[in-house]
Amino acid sequence: MVNDSGQLYTIEGVAAAIMMVITAYLVISSASIFTPQEKHVAQMQLEQLGHDALVVMDTPRENGVQSNLSKFISDADSFNQTYYTLVNRRTDGTFDTLKYNVTYYYREGNDIKSEVLVQEDYYRENAVKVTQWAYVDPPLDKVVLVEVLLWRD
Numbered sequence: 001m002v003n004d005s006g007q008l009y010t011i012e013g014v015a016a017a018i019m020m021v022i023t024a025y026l027v028i029s030s031a032s033i034f035t036p037q038e039k040h041v042a043q044m045q046l047e048q049l050g051h052d053a054l055v056v057m058d059t060p061r062e063n064g065v066q067s068n069l070s071k072f073i074s075d076a077d078s079f080n081q082t083y084y085t086l087v088n089r090r091t092d093g094t095f096d097t098l099k100y101n102v103t104y105y106y107r108e109g110n111d112i113k114s115e116v117l118v119q120e121d122y123y124r125e126n127a128v129k130v131t132q133w134a135y136v137d138p139p140l141d142k143v144v145l146v147e148v149l150l151w152r153d
Contacts, residue, residue: 050130053086127151
């Protein structure tokens with residue numbers, strides 16, 4: 001009652017099982033490189049938060065009125081207080097631990113000059129750089145580039 005046609009199915013089944021075991025071994029033992037995508041998302045969110053804070057500071061309250069950012073250029077303490085509140089306040093009323101350095105650049109003749117508004121010790125990696133152009137009425141009466149180096153402490 002036993003014939004040779006069953007042997008072919010048996011050999012095929014054994015060969016398939018061996019191939020599946022070898023494939024599973026190779027997949028499990030091979031080196032896998034994982035890139036932490038969450039890190040990039042967190043940096044993009046941090047950059048967006050820093051940029052949004054600068055845009056809010058640069059938006060004038062009324063048409064024809066000087067923007068807040070241009071007023072803050074001449075008053076580093078107010079800039080620091082306002083920017084700190086904008087980037088660190090959470091929705092539940094607590095504060096985050098973001099730190100930042102703020103420098104603005106302007107042209108004077110053929111030279112590029114810079115002034116530091118806020119300087120904190122930077123000991124961490126993964127900082128993001130955020131920039132915003134602003135027109136500053138007197139005392140500078142110039143277009144300046146405000147640059148913020150922002151990181152999570």
